[in-house]
Amino acid sequence: MPKYRCNACQGTYNDTLRDGTVYTHACPPLPPDRKGVQPERENKRDENIVTLQSGRVIGIRSEGAGVTPLDAVRLPEPAWITAMKDRIAAAEQE
Ligand SMILES: [Zn+2]
Numbered sequence: 001m002p003k004y005r006c007n008a009c010q011g012t013y014n015d016t017l018r019d020g021t022v023y024t025h026a027c028p029p030l031p032p033d034r035k036g037v038q039p040e041r042e043n044k045r046d047e048n049i050v051t052l053q054s055g056r057v058i059g060i061r062s063e064g065a066g067v068t069p070l071d072a073v074r075l076p077e078p079a080w081i082t083a084m085k086d087r088i089a090a091a092e093q094e
Contacts (some may be wrong), residue, residue, distance in 0.1 A: 002073050007065035008043045015078035022080050024048050027064065047081065057088060 001014040009027040017023050024047040032038045045064030051057050060081060069075055075082070 002075050002078065003070040004067040004078065005070055006045050006067055008041060008045050012070060015080065022078075024060075025067075026061075047078070049084070056091075057084065059085065059088060 001016045003012060003014050004025075005012045006025055006027060011025070011027070013023055013025050015023055026046040026048060027041050027044045030039050030041050043065035044062055045067070046061035048061045049057055050059055050061050067077055
């Protein structure tokens with residue numbers, strides 16, 4: 001299971017859960033300030049998939065600051081995201 005560090009929140013995660021399902025990282029929210037306002041994290045990453053009403057997948061919600069691979073495989077991002085981007089690019093060629 002390739003492991004990554006999120007460059008925005010510094011959280012580390014595997015791209016696959018123990019039960020085999022894909023893990024989609026989204027930076028956790030920052031704590032609210034003294035006025036109770038929750039600030040937006042700079043360069044927030046959100047790997048949840050964006051699907052248009054037509055059903056067309058257009059990618060992940062936000063690349064944010066990107067990820068750093070932490071294991072020997074050194075994939076630049078979770079493989080399922082690369083595969084999804086390849087499918088989107090192929091569909092745009094048609
Ligand atoms: Zn994060």
